Amino acid sequence: MTATLTERYISATIRSLEPGMRNDIRAELEASIADAIEARVAQGEAAQQAERRVLAELGDPGILAAGYADRPLHLIGPKYYLAWWRLLKLLLWIVPLCVAGAMALGLLVSGQDVGESIVQSLTVGLQIIVHVGFWTTLVFVVLERTGAATGVKWDVDQLPEIPEDGAGRSELIASLVFLGIAAGAVVWDLVRGFFPTGGEPIPILSPGLWPWWIGILFALIILEAVFAVALFRLRRWTTAMAVLNTVLALAFAAWALILLLRGELVNPEFLSFVAVAGGDGFAAGNAQAAGNGGIFRILAVLLGCGIAAGIGWDIVDGWRKAVRERGTARG
Amino acid sequence: MEEFDTQLQELRRGTVVLACLQLLRSAGYGYSLLEQLDDHGFSTDANTLYPLLRRLEKQGYLTSEWNTEEARPRKFYRTSPDGIRLADTLTTEWRSLATAIASLTEEEH
Numbered sequence: 001m002t003a004t005l006t007e008r009y010i011s012a013t014i015r016s017l018e019p020g021m022r023n024d025i026r027a028e029l030e031a032s033i034a035d036a037i038e039a040r041v042a043q044g045e046a047a048q049q050a051e052r053r054v055l056a057e058l059g060d061p062g063i064l065a066a067g068y069a070d071r072p073l074h075l076i077g078p079k080y081y082l083a084w085w086r087l088l089k090l091l092l093w094i095v096p097l098c099v100a101g102a103m104a105l106g107l108l109v110s111g112q113d114v115g116e117s118i119v120q121s122l123t124v125g126l127q128i129i130v131h132v133g134f135w136t137t138l139v140f141v142v143l144e145r146t147g148a149a150t151g152v153k154w155d156v157d158q159l160p161e162i163p164e165d166g167a168g169r170s171e172l173i174a175s176l177v178f179l180g181i182a183a184g185a186v187v188w189d190l191v192r193g194f195f196p197t198g199g200e201p202i203p204i205l206s207p208g209l210w211p212w213w214i215g216i217l218f219a220l221i222i223l224e225a226v227f228a229v230a231l232f233r234l235r236r237w238t239t240a241m242a243v244l245n246t247v248l249a250l251a252f253a254a255w256a257l258i259l260l261l262r263g264e265l266v267n268p269e270f271l272s273f274v275a276v277a278g279g280d281g282f283a284a285g286n287a288q289a290a291g292n293g294g295i296f297r298i299l300a301v302l303l304g305c306g307i308a309a310g311i312g313w314d315i316v317d318g319w320r321k322a323v324r325e326r327g328t329a330r331g
Numbered sequence: 332m333e334e335f336d337t338q339l340q341e342l343r344r345g346t347v348v349l350a351c352l353q354l355l356r357s358a359g360y361g362y363s364l365l366e367q368l369d370d371h372g373f374s375t376d377a378n379t380l381y382p383l384l385r386r387l388e389k390q391g392y393l394t395s396e397w398n399t400e401e402a403r404p405r406k407f408y409r410t411s412p413d414g415i416r417l418a419d420t421l422t423t424e425w426r427s428l429a430t431a432i433a434s435l436t437e438e439e440h
Contacts, residue, residue, distance in 0.1 A: 067382030
């Protein structure tokens with residue numbers, strides 16, 4: 001004999017309930033459903049159709065079972081949602097960036113191809129994003145079902161400062177001073193040198209860069225200064241300014257990274273001076289690091305990654321401010 | 332009225348509890364209560380009512396007893412003394428709400 005629809009409905013409902021409740025709920029549901037069918041039949045409906053209608057009205061057995069078991073029908077409810085979302089955002093900012101960054105650095109130092117290193121660290125970064133998302137959510141799903149407190153309470157002191165638009169006077173002064181120091185340092189490096197050599201100054205930047213490459217650098221510095229002044233006069237970040245900022249930043253990156261990769265950025269005379277001044281200790285360290293291409297190569301990789309990270313942040317920051325500015329303009 | 336369904340549902344939420352507690356001052360079983368509620372104008376879905384009765388029983392506002400004397404065994408619920416106190420409190424609150432709402436429109440008349 002095949003089971004009736006009612007039997008199937010009841011068994012689907014109580015399947016996920018605690019064993020202790022099952023028999024009681026089964027008996028009660030049987031009576032309730034039979035009562036409802038009876039009432040419909042008394043009004044002249046056919047028995048089979050009445051049964052179908054009654055069960056259809058009762059709806060998805062999963063919902064009914066959740067009602068009996070007092071189970072939530074959501075993954076994360078309002079009690080935990082904000083705590084979950086804030087933590088997830090924080091972790092997604094920090095963890096993948098740190099891991100992928102460290103990974104890229106390690107691969108580059110160990111002499112891997114640049115493109116391959118980037119692809120590998122991006123892959124790992126994506127995996128980390130999936131892991132962070134899954135495990136954080138899982139913890140909160142368990143919390144939601146056990147009803148534990150997160151211990152996170154909101155307080156007036158947590159109110160964030162109103163973010164600066166980054167187009168104020170202090171920003172202008174800071175960037176002009178920084179650009180001035182940078183330009184001054186380049187000239188000082190050539191004329192006076194940064195460290196005592198006991199004779200002629202040895203510049204850190206390769207003298208072969210004069211005049212063209214250094215000329216381009218000065219042009220970029222001047223453009224950055226013009227950009228800072230324009231930003232200050234405009235009083236706010238716009239999409240156009242973010243685009244300009246990106247172009248300028250990329251130009252800087254190209255300038256530094258091309259020279260670094262071609263090994264033309266740093267004065268070879270300066271490197272040999274360091275090697276000599278470092279004496280035996282340096283030679284031993286260099287021999288140890290030979291597998292990774294020597295100390296200078298490691299330093300070059302670190303410098304290159306540092307430049308790339310700084311430039312990347314500058315670009316992202318510009319877009320962040322432009323987007324936020326657009327948001328407030330609309331609101 | 333369909334356009335205001337969400338708001339109406341929200342306003343009605345909670346009134347079913349009160350209606351159950353009042354109706355079950357004399358014992359009743361699931362389906363009879365469903366019909367009684369409907370007759371009194373509290374149209375409720377069966378899949379809301381049946382778990383609700385269990386919850387109120389668990390919270391001690393209802394007591395239950397199986398009646399096996401008739402052909403079909405049924406679980407009868409009755410409002411407990413705690414449930415009666417809850418019903419009285421809710422009714423008082425409802426009355427004061429009704430007065431408060433009436434006072435909102437008084438000036439118009």
